[in-house]
Amino acid sequence: MKKKIVIIGGGIGGLSAGIYALKAGYEAEIYEKNHIAGGECIGWNRKDCHIDNCxxxxxxxxxxxxxxxIWNTIGAIDENTRYADTVKFYTCRHGGKEATLWKDLNRTEKELIEAAPEDEAEIRKFIQHVRYAEACVMPVEKPMDMMKIGDYIKMGKSMANMPKVMKEYGKIDLNQLAERFRSPLMKALLRDYMPAEYTAYSLVVSYATMTSGNGEVPLGGSLAMTNRIIERFRNMGGKLFTNAPVRNIIVENSTAKGIELESGEKVYADEIISAVDTSLLFGRFLDKKYTPKDWAAAYERSADYPVITGFQTAFVTDAEFSGQDTVFFDCEPVRIGSRSFDMMSVKNYSYDKCFAPEGKTVLQTNIAQSDVDYLYWKSLSKEEYKAKKQELAAEMSARLVTEFPELEGRLELLDCWTPVTYERYCGAYHGGYMAFVTKPGVNKIDCKGTVKGLKNLYIAGQWIMSPGGLPVAAASGKFAVQRILKKEKRSVDI
Ligand SMILES: Cc1cc2nc3c(=O)[nH]c(=O)nc-3n(C[C@H](O)[C@H](O)[C@H](O)COP(=O)(O)OP(=O)(O)OC[C@H]3O[C@@H](n4cnc5c(N)ncnc54)[C@H](O)[C@@H]3O)c2cc1C
Incomplete structure (x- = not known):
């Protein structure tokens, strides 16, 4: 009889675990609390438009x-996938000027030097290191702790230039990177896209992913991609139970035996993979004694382990919008709780015709939020929360019009959502939609994908490795199954 693996959570991490479990010859069942799977990798419809939110x-x-x-194995993309014709990473408007990180690095270098000749040396250095980072790819054949000497040699070759990037940008954060430049425009360009506490190499690597053609945007959007993965899982014989929230993990004799659903139903299995946010795993599903010390410390020290989340709005417009892709711009300060924000972003979704009726475009704004902002949103009563969202949505609209006058009278609000939305919908810790922010000088959490003192339980999901995101989620599902295979002394090459 086939061994049965039960997976908690139907985000990309859980779905990937399910597909790899089936591929390895196990039975796989996924239990997802929401009415659809996908977790954070989804979108939703409002007024004939689609809000793509990942x-x-x-x-x-x-x-x-x-x-x-991995993406191909789980059905996310294949040779025929069509991608958006993206030409830039983002644009920053600051002090009446603008600068862009183009997909074309030569163009970026030329334009940045023209805009900020006083920073030519630093600009050239930055571009050179983006080129170094282009060749570096994430090693996802197997978890690091399973790698053998041959794997390390292979990884060393593919990451040959990474030490140069780490040496130059691995020990400073984006604030410090910005300080190396004299031009206020260059400072804003490099500081404002990610949380300024992020290590500078994160920006270099992210940009390099795009310039190297290894970070495209599949047409159809996040939900369509998730649906392809779900279809692959089901076609392979996997069972996906939605509207099936898990209450806890059944543990007997230090061994995970199954799960108990909120409905009271118990489901037993040979192996359990938890693919929910780790704050739920350690904070709710298991006895506190199983929480690793470094995780417990991270949850207590938000200043060292901040999360990244956002206050977001979506609008539809029928105006000819002049902002391409993502644009960051200075704005009249916006107050959210104890903090004031004088910069916001707008993303233009016109690159995908299926997101809005002909002649219309969806625009999304984002104000970056973190733990303290989450606590503010959480402190509001239901009425206050609703009112604050509406008030801020109006403020976003006004600021968009100030920056892009063509939008005057042509913006219709579709929706707005906050860090608390991510907590409610996905159980996301403080609303965080990536893993903890990678800060220089702060130890990264080292997650081995298992829980000390507990047998038959494995951890998947983006939180197992910084910086999180879809690649970590997808790889973590495969890794969890490889750990089971290793335990059974079977080949981990799946
Ligand atoms: C606005 C936004 C933009 C993003 N942009 C990008 C991007 O460009 N590139 C990128 O790589 N990543 C991006 N991400 C991050 C990416 O979406 C996440 O890293 C990834 O989807 C996380 O997958 P996961 O499976 O680890 O977690 P989740 O998606 O959180 O999945 C966990 C699942 O567990 C379920 N669950 C929770 N509690 C229970 C319970 N009690 N019982 C059963 N199920 C439960 C949840 O409903 C959820 O479906 C973005 C995210 C957001 C929100």
Missing amino acids: IHWLTGTNKNTSLWQ
């Missing part, structure tokens, strides 16, 4: 990478 770039779209193999 993929800004999908690392692993280069066919020659092992990450592409």
Whole structure:
């Protein structure tokens, strides 16, 4: 009889675990609390429009990478996938000027030097290191702790230039990177896209993913990609139970035996993979004694382990909108709780015709939020929360019109959502939609994908490795199954 694996959570991590479990010859059942699977990788419809709320770039779209193999195995993309015709990473408007990180690095270098000749040396250095980072790809054949000497040699070759990037940008954050430049425009360009506490190499690597063609945006959007993965799982014989929230993990004699649903139903299995946010795993599903010390410390020290989340709005417009892709711009300060924000972003979704009726375009704004902002949203009563969202949506609309006058009278609000939305919908810790922010000098959490003192339980999901995101989620599902195979002394090459 086939061994049965039960997976908690039907996000990309859980779905990937399910597909790899089936591929390895196990039975797989996924239990997902929401009415649809996908977790954070989804979109939803409002007023004839689709709000795509995940993929800004999908690392692993280069066919020659092992990450592409994972995406292909789980049915996310294949040789025929069509991608958006993205030409830039983002644009920053600051002090009446603008600068862009183009997909074409030569163009970026030329234009940045023209805009900020006083920073030519630093600009050239930055571009050179983006080129170094282009060749570096995420090693996802197997978990690091299973790698053998041959795997390390192979990884060393593919990451040959990474030490140069780490040496130059691995020990400073984006604030410090910005300080190396004299031009206020360059400072804003490099500081404002990600949380400024992020290590500078994160920006370099993210941009390199795009310039190297390994970070495209599949047409059809995040939900369509998730649906392809679900279809693959079901076609392979997997069972996906939606509207099936899990209450806890059944543990007997230090062994995970199954799960108990909120309905009271118990489901037993040979192996359990938890693919929910780790704050739920350690904070709710298991006795506190199983929480690893470094995780417990991270949850207590938000200043060292901040999350990244957002206050977002979506509008539809019938105006000829002049902002391309993503634009960051200075704005009249917006107050959210104890903090004031004088910069916001707008993303233009016109690159995909299926997101809005002809002649219309969906625009999304984002104000970056973190733990303290989450706590503010959480402190509001239901009425206050609703009112604050509406008030801020109006403020976003007004600021968009100030920056892009063509939008005057031509913006219709579709929806707005907050860090608390991510917590409610996915159980996301403090609303975080990536893993903990990678800060220089702060130890990364080292997750081995298992829980000390507990047998038959494995961890998948983006939180197992910084910086999180879709690639980590997808790889973590495969890794969890490889750990089971290793325990059974079977080949981990799946
Ligand atoms: C606005 C936004 C933009 C993003 N942009 C990008 C991007 O451009 N590139 C990129 O790589 N990543 C991006 N991400 C991040 C990416 O979406 C996530 O890293 C990834 O989807 C996380 O997958 P996961 O499976 O680890 O977790 P989740 O998606 O959170 O999945 C966990 C699942 O567990 C379920 N669950 C929770 N509690 C229970 C319970 N009690 N019982 C059963 N099920 C439960 C949840 O409903 C959810 O479906 C973005 C995210 C957001 C929100």
